[in-house]
Amino acid sequence: MSASNARTASNPLTVLRVVWRLLFVILLGMSGVLLWRAFDTTSQPGSPDRLPVHQTVPDFRLLAHSGQAFGRIWVANFVFTRCPGVCPLLSSRMAQLQTRLEETDQPSIRLVSFSVDPEWDTPQRLSGYADRYSADASRWVFLTGELSVVQPLVRDGFQLAMMNAPPEGSHTSHGQPKRLEQIVHSDRFVLVDPEFRIRAYYRGDETAVVERVMRDIEILRHEYPPVR
Missing domain, CATH: 3.40.30.10 (Glutaredoxin)
Incomplete structure (x- = not known):
């Protein structure tokens, strides 16, 4: 088999590796977004007609x-x-x-x-x-x-x-x-x-x-x- 044919035969594997790497990057990015949302302390929307419930402020005297x-x-x-x-x-x-x-x-x-x-x-x-x-x-x-x-x-x-x-x-x-x-x-x-x-x-x-x-x-x- 010539070198040219060998490169051609390996192309599908190369393409597959590229696809998997792209999928990995996309999944990694999605995971980062989910983690950011989980730990972000700014307002996060609930349903359009209800806000999420965070912790309760304790009683205080000031x-x-x-x-x-x-x-x-x-x-x-x-x-x-x-x-x-x-x-x-x-x-x-x-x-x-x-x-x-x-x-x-x-x-x-x-x-x-x-x-x-x-x-x-x-x-x-x-x-x-x-x-x-x-x-x-x-x-x-x-x-x-x-x-x-x-x-x-x-x-x-x-x-x-x-x-x-x-x-x-x-x-x-x-x-x-x-x-x-x-x-x-x-x-x-x-x-x-x-x-x-x-x-x-x-x-x-x-x-x-x-x-x-x-x-x-x-x-x-x-x-x-x-x-x-």
């Missing part, structure tokens, strides 16, 4: 700058008043959400901002911060409290990142704040239903986050009709 309780459906985020990074953007997004809720006449929906720097963020400081974003105290509540309560609540209750544990000897004392780089927190917004079940996560820095939250609130309102 101080509100306004003293107001929050309503049946609520949206949470995590900020601190001295934050030089993403917090101004997150609070601006929450202010936009407040406006949209007012425009669509949804008084039963509450907004809740948790301070991740509670040793510095007193109710008085949070009140001043709220004024910067024209927060309506009857709708948008800012919460603070003991770090020993806030940090487990964020990490274990909301399943989100938070780090506010400075090295030994560098803790807040005599009213002096920690260094800002010692405070790390999530940029997520969280949609919570009346049973304290988390129904969706959102990236707070996304341009479309307000519309996404509004869409999902409308879905939840069908599960939990508003009480006027």
Whole structure:
């Protein structure tokens, strides 16, 4: 058999190997997508008329700058008043959400901002911060409290990142704040239903986050009709 004939005879095997390699790459890619979806913490759609149910937020006691309780459906985020990074953007997004809720006449929906720097963020400081974003105290509540309560609540209750544990000897004392780089927190917004079940996560820095939250609130309102 000539070399030319040998190459021709081997072509079907070569083609088969190429096909199998392509199938392997495709399957590997599909597996990667499935794993990404499984571990992605942003909102994932359920059925068109129902949101998925994540974990339940445990009961907690914290101080509100306004003293107001929050309503049946609520949206949470995590900020601190001295934050030089993403917090101004997150609070601006929450202010936009407040406006949209007012425009669509949804008084039963509450907004809740948790301070991740509670040793510095007193109710008085949070009140001043709220004024910067024209927060309506009857709708948008800012919460603070003991770090020993806030940090487990964020990490274990909301399943989100938070780090506010400075090295030994560098803790807040005599009213002096920690260094800002010692405070790390999530940029997520969280949609919570009346049973304290988390129904969706959102990236707070996304341009479309307000519309996404509004869409999902409308879905939840069908599960939990508003009480006027």
